[in-house]
Amino acid sequence: MPDLTETPLLLLDRDRLDGNILRMRNTLAPxxxxxxxxxxxxxxxxxxxxxxxxxxxxxxxxxxxxxxxxxxxxxxxxxxxxxxxxxxxxxxxxxxxxxxxxxxxxxxxxxxxxxxxxxxxxxxxxxxxxxxxxxxxxxxxxxxxxxxxxxxxxxxxxxxxxxxxxxxxxxxxxxxxxxxxxxxxxxxxxxxxxxxxxxxxxxxxxxxxxxxxxxxxxxxxxxxxxxxxxxxxxxxFDLVMAGLGVCDVQEIAVSVLTTVIGHQPEKGWVIVDAGWMALSRDQGTAKQRVDQGYGVVCDLSGRPVADLIVTAANQEHGIITSRSANPAAVQALPVGTQLRILPNHACATAAQHAGYHVLAEERRVGYWPRISGW
Ligand SMILES: Cc1ncc(COP(=O)(O)O)c(C=O)c1O
Structure with missing residues (x-):
């Protein structure tokens, strides 16, 4: 991962994006x-x-x-x-x-x-x-x-x-x-x-x-x-779509890059610098079979880390816990660790950001701005 040190920010995996577009085009082709x-x-x-x-x-x-x-x-x-x-x-x-x-x-x-x-x-x-x-x-x-x-x-x-x-x-x-x-x-x-x-x-x-x-x-x-x-x-794609069985978690192209800022070990919490301002308040998976809280926690390469999810979101603080209260999973994330959070609803999470930091093969290849407002 290149120099993306200041977080939170929105990442877009260009290869996943292209793969998802191709899938829709191929599905509709007949x-x-x-x-x-x-x-x-x-x-x-x-x-x-x-x-x-x-x-x-x-x-x-x-x-x-x-x-x-x-x-x-x-x-x-x-x-x-x-x-x-x-x-x-x-x-x-x-x-x-x-x-x-x-x-x-x-x-x-x-x-x-x-x-x-x-x-x-x-x-x-x-x-x-x-x-x-x-x-x-x-x-x-x-x-x-x-x-x-x-x-x-x-x-x-x-x-x-x-x-x-x-x-x-x-x-x-x-x-x-x-x-x-x-x-x-x-x-x-x-x-x-x-x-x-x-x-x-x-x-x-x-x-x-x-x-x-x-x-x-x-x-x-x-x-x-x-x-x-x-x-x-x-x-x-997003976690709501994954929960519906429409896509795989590995196909979700957007994520929020965040950094560990502290812990509450007795509560099993990891605190990160992505709260609802970066993730949105969307809890679209809450009514699905698996409630993903405010998002699934992944490592820098986009792979889910143990059974960690963001269970609470303040404006600029996110609280990560292990679904099975596994202390090893949270202890393995020292202050400064960067993580990627997969969104419940991609439209809502992307709307919290001014643009996409674009990744291809794990490298930053550009910044694509978004518009907002009416
Ligand atoms: C009128 C209309 N058309 C199309 C769509 C696209 O649906 P989806 O986001 O499931 O692709 C939406 C989504 O809200 C919509 O409101």
């Missing part, structure tokens, strides 16, 4: 779908570039800030995957005027009416995907609801074109088995294909049929009728 990766996971030009083989998109973003940033770097086909709010219409219109093929998402008549009025008043043209609720996870229109056609009819002839439907199988993250994930993938596909069918029957072309989450993208057995897959966390 299907007639486009990968529209969600770049909210990385928020970084260098990582996003590696998601494509020379192409500039298409991409999914979670903020208009990301849309703006990636558009400035040459990505034009951008889906803003969070329901649009009226206070963002003007920002979206600006991006469209500059030449972005920006697609917005909405799931209700109220937003549709407001967007149609805005488009008319400003003489702008918008493209939207109607959000479909495939599993009760959060927003969206039920796949068999007449509301889909009502919204499309309301927008007909306005400056807002309905280009398709999209859904996100968020409940797949609660799967207990591979067959659960496969069932969520079936449900996700059926929801958008049925919703697109309703719209087409009513005379709306509906060219885009968009699904996507990492678990369903990797385990879908049938994508007939789907035109694109959005997945994001697959590029990095």
């Amino acid at each position: 299907f007639d779908v486009t990968l529209r990766p969600h770049v909210k996971t990385n928020k970084c030009l260098e990582v996003t570039e590696r998601l494509f083989e020379g192409a500039k998109g298409p991409i999914t973003v979670s903020t208009l800030r990301e849309a703006e940033f990636f558009f400035a770097a040459g990505y034009t086909d951008i889906l803003y995957g969070v329901g649009i709010a009226p206070n963002k219409f003007a920002h979206a219109a600006r991006l469209l005027e500059q030449g972005a093929a920006l697609k917005l998402v909405l799931d209700n008549l109220q937003t549709a009416r407001l967007l149609a009025d805005f488009a008319r008043d400003c003489d702008s043209s918008f493209e939207v995907l109607l959000e479909v609720d495939c599993d009760g996870h959060r927003s969206g229109i039920p796949p068999d609801s007449p509301l889909l056609v009502d919204i499309a009819r309301l927008l007909e002839g306005s400056g807002v074109k309905v280009s398709g439907v999209m859904t996100h199988a968020g409940n797949a993250y609660d799967s207990q088995s591979r067959s659960d994930i496969e069932a969520f993938a079936r449900q996700e596909r059926e929801a958008v294909v049925n919703a697109a069918g309703l719209l087409r029957k009513a005379g709306f072309e509906t060219p885009i049929v968009s699904v996507g989450s990492t678990p369903t993208a990797l385990f879908a057995q049938d994508l007939a009728g789907v035109t694109e897959v959005r997945a994001g966390v697959f590029a990095f």
Whole structure:
């Protein structure tokens, strides 16, 4: 490991990243779908570039800030995957005027009416995907609801074109088995294909049929009728994905480099300089079969150390303990020892940092900045 002495900092293993991207591309290759990766996971030009083989998109973003940033770097086909709010219409219109093929998402008549009025008043043209609720996870229109056609009819002839439907199988993250994930993938596909069918029957072309989450993208057995897959966390993977059986712990590409700053031997604690500011507060594995606390502790080469996890996180302090209260495991880590902590949720942990210290074959090969904010 090169000179990375001041911690905590975010590491990105470039070979694991490339391997994860290749796995997604190979998995989707037999299907007639486009990968529209969600770049909210990385928020970084260098990582996003590696998601494509020379192409500039298409991409999914979670903020208009990301849309703006990636558009400035040459990505034009951008889906803003969070329901649009009226206070963002003007920002979206600006991006469209500059030449972005920006697609917005909405799931209700109220937003549709407001967007149609805005488009008319400003003489702008918008493209939207109607959000479909495939599993009760959060927003969206039920796949068999007449509301889909009502919204499309309301927008007909306005400056807002309905280009398709999209859904996100968020409940797949609660799967207990591979067959659960496969069932969520079936449900996700059926929801958008049925919703697109309703719209087409009513005379709306509906060219885009968009699904996507990492678990369903990797385990879908049938994508007939789907035109694109959005997945994001697959590029990095994390402990939540490993807990679901979607990846191996050894495939997780991001980790937080931290240093041992002290011990509480009678409690079996090792104290490190990575608290929740560096790791995030995400405890996404708490409801899985194995609760990984705030992260799995690895050595400098990225291999898990005994059964150590971060069990508590203050702002700048992390507390490491052995799952089996093995005193030898914690005594072997003197002050100054550097460790790598694997994250529960890669998107949340990466968001705590300004950029990635990139490693290839255990050597530092660069620093890739991230953007943040809205
Ligand atoms: C709308 C939407 N699409 C796609 C994704 C990507 O899912 P994943 O992070 O499981 O790859 C997300 C993730 O939250 C999402 O909200």
